[in-house]
Amino acid sequence: MSTIVNPILRGFNPDPSICRVGDDYYIATSTFEWFPGVQIHHSRDLIHWRLLTHVLTRKSQLDMQGNIDSGGVWAPCLSYDNGTFYLIYTDVKSRIGAYKDTHNYLVTATHIEGPWSEPVYLNSSGFDPSLFHDEDGRKWIVNMLWDSRKGHNRFAGVVLQEYSLKEQKLIGPITNIFRGTELKLTEGPHLYKYNGYYYLLTAEGGTQYNHAATMARSRNIQGPYEVDPTNPILTSAGRPDLALQKAGHASLVDTPAGEWYMVHLCGRPVKDKFCNLGRETAIQRCDWTGDGWLRLSGGSRYPQVHVQAPDLAPHPFEPESAKDDFNAPALNMNWSTLRIPADPSWLSLEERPGYLRLRGMESMISTHKQSLVARRQQAFRCEAETYLEFAPDHFQQMAGLILYYDTKDYVYLRVTYHEERGVGLGILQSVNGVQDELLEADVSMNGISRFRLKVVIDREIAQFYYMNTEEHWTAIGGLIDITHLSDDYPDYIRFTGTFIGMCVQDLSGTRKYADFDYFVYTENGQ
Missing domain, CATH: 2.115.10.20 (Glycosyl hydrolase domain; family 43)
Incomplete structure (x- = not known):
């Protein structure tokens, strides 16, 4: 049976x-x-x-x-x-x-x-x-x-x-x-x-x-x-x-x-x-x-x-690939965008074949035009990895890997620019609408234009990583409690769930783009 x-x-x-x-x-x-x-x-x-x-x-x-x-x-x-x-x-x-x-x-x-x-x-x-x-x-x-x-x-x-x-x-x-x-x-x-x-x-x-x-x-x-x-x-x-x-x-x-x-x-x-x-x-x-x-x-x-189960013949489906190389002419079915459809004004899989190009638009709190492509987190223990090319030249330009619940709650490992320190890697976290720079742009990335980023989630804890020039993963930012990325935080009712994805912001309005080479999502049990 x-x-x-x-x-x-x-x-x-x-x-x-x-x-x-x-x-x-x-x-x-x-x-x-x-x-x-x-x-x-x-x-x-x-x-x-x-x-x-x-x-x-x-x-x-x-x-x-x-x-x-x-x-x-x-x-x-x-x-x-x-x-x-x-x-x-x-x-x-x-x-x-x-x-x-x-x-x-x-x-x-x-x-x-x-x-x-x-x-x-x-x-x-x-x-x-x-x-x-x-x-x-x-x-x-x-x-x-x-x-x-x-x-x-x-x-x-x-x-x-x-x-x-x-x-x-x-x-x-x-x-x-x-x-x-x-x-x-x-x-x-x-x-x-x-x-x-x-x-x-x-x-x-x-x-x-x-x-x-x-x-x-x-x-x-x-x-x-x-x-x-x-x-x-x-x-x-x-x-x-x-x-x-x-x-x-x-x-x-x-x-x-x-x-x-x-x-x-x-x-x-x-x-x-x-x-x-x-x-x-x-x-x-x-x-x-x-x-x-x-x-x-x-x-x-x-x-x-x-x-x-009912008395029906078993009918399994082919498992989905964990890796998306962005070689298809359209986004695969597991991807979602926030409020707006994917269109060539901000998203392209054709301008640079084999890459997802996202042009930066509004901030993470916008309910209008965010350049964000994400997929559902579907297991308590999982990890996601992406590889992007980005060359910011202004502090209003950011791109990277994000854990996103809504405009009030997210955790964001992003590449950005600082007038004195140059290109850097840091973490933003917003909890109930209050943003905190866990790391402003403290990890120097000067001279680097390609960034490999990863997040590992173990139930209510997330750990971000980046890959340095020595080809091994380096933890960044320490363990982060992500219980705020839930329906039940804080005390008002909301109805979605955690998404993991890629995003770009250009608050100057010049629509600086980032190219994402691939995205990998893997699960370690339910």
């Missing part, structure tokens, strides 16, 4: 929405301020997964320039009906305080790898929209309703409205079908139909350590909905011993043989409550009870690391 090992999508891959088409399984996950938007992973056995494609690849589909940290794409919903894939997503423009500007859109494609259509605007009444295809051909959208009024429940329930495929817009009355359970913070709704019931699966409790998945059902899509008497059906709350914390925000799928599985969000702390890898995706096997409620197999409500 085969076993699935959780999490199935490691690193920053939250809010999973799963969809089966024939023998193929697809999971869409949130990407927030990272471009391109919405990752799609693919499997044929629910054990082995590969990153297959992205949905939102054009600025016309997703314009995030200026979006706040942890804004952008929230909780996409992927579905399929009658030869067409549907993807609904939220582009969050603001989220701090009483108001949330949450614009919901729909794109479609006849093939999972696209091309995907231009977006159809739906509404802005709340976030986490989901599309349900009923058996009679009608289509319905549910999303959580946000109430900004003082003294009101901000998470004001789940609203339902019909979607007209012909008119490409929402039509008819808006009905609040579910106001949540005592866990509150009701979000992430998905509708399913099984044995004559409409089942409403929601996320509740907030996307931290009290997170949960809850279920309600009704014979009528507009309600009233009966709450599962044993809710929550999935949670990690109250169980700090579990390897998978924050369990919630779930989505359901069945196999051709009628086996049921639930994918869900989870987090794995590296130390105390800090989840540097961000929120990940796990999967649990489920069963239907005789009285028509869904339960995790084995009767528990708690997520398991090892789960019985």
Whole structure:
């Protein structure tokens, strides 16, 4: 009997929405301020997964320039009906305080790898929209309703409205079908139909350590909905011993043989409550009870690391290369850019074949135009190495290797210039928006134009290195605590994860470039 090992999508891959088409399984996950938007992973056995494609690849589909940290794409919903894939997503423009500007859109494609259509605007009444295809051909959208009024429940329930495929817009009355359970913070709704019931699966409790998945059902899509008497059906709350914390925000799928599985969000702390890898995706096997409620197999409500796999033929994928030599005409699928798409004005793989050329733009705190290309950290123990050519001649010019969470939290090994000391290597660290020069530019690099840089991460500790002329690695800056590169630091909620990448800044506006020869990312266990 085969076993699935959780999490199935490691690193920053939250809010999973799963969809089966024939023998193929697809999971869409949130990407927030990272471009391109919405990752799609693919499997044929629910054990082995590969990153297959992205949905939102054009600025016309997703314009995030200026979006706040942890804004952008929230909780996409992927579905399929009658030869067409549907993807609904939220582009969050603001989220701090009483108001949330949450614009919901729909794109479609006849093939999972696209091309995907231009977006159809739906509404802005709340976030986490989901599309349900009923058996009679009608289509319905549910999303959580946000109430900004003082003294009101901000998470004001789940609203339902019909979607007209012909008119490409929402039509008819808006009905609040579910106001949540005592866990509150009701979000992430998905509708399913099984044995004559409409089942409403929601996320509740907030996307931290009290997170949960809850279920309600009704014979009528507009309600009233009966709450599962044993809710929550999935949670990690109250169980700090579990390897998978924050369990919630779930989505359901069945196999051709009628086996049921639930994918869900989870987090794995590296130390105390800090989840540097961000929120990940796990999967649990489920069963239907005789009285028509869904339960995790084995009767528990708690997520398991090892789960019985379905009765499907094994389908592993070829492992990805650890090294990117930048020989392809486009960035490989594991790379993301920050808020803006890669375009020739600041990124090129053709100006110098075999190199990634990045032209410096704005600073690390900018929410507009950063020259930053990065990939997810997906293991507690890993390392990354790059080799760049850079010739700064002004202190406003920098390039190097960065560990990046958001505009407030990062650690940056960078080459720069000092008027008196010349070219030097140093480390910048920003913790909750307060920047500190751990090393300003203290390691002299005068006469050197090629720089080999490396970082080694061991859970909450990072150590940077550079290679000197004697061809061996030299540690620089000492051990650095990187617990601040997490969802849980400091005390406000944010939603992404640690990225490792390459960046260039030229705050003088001359767009000084750096050429990166290669990038290597390797993992040493989960």
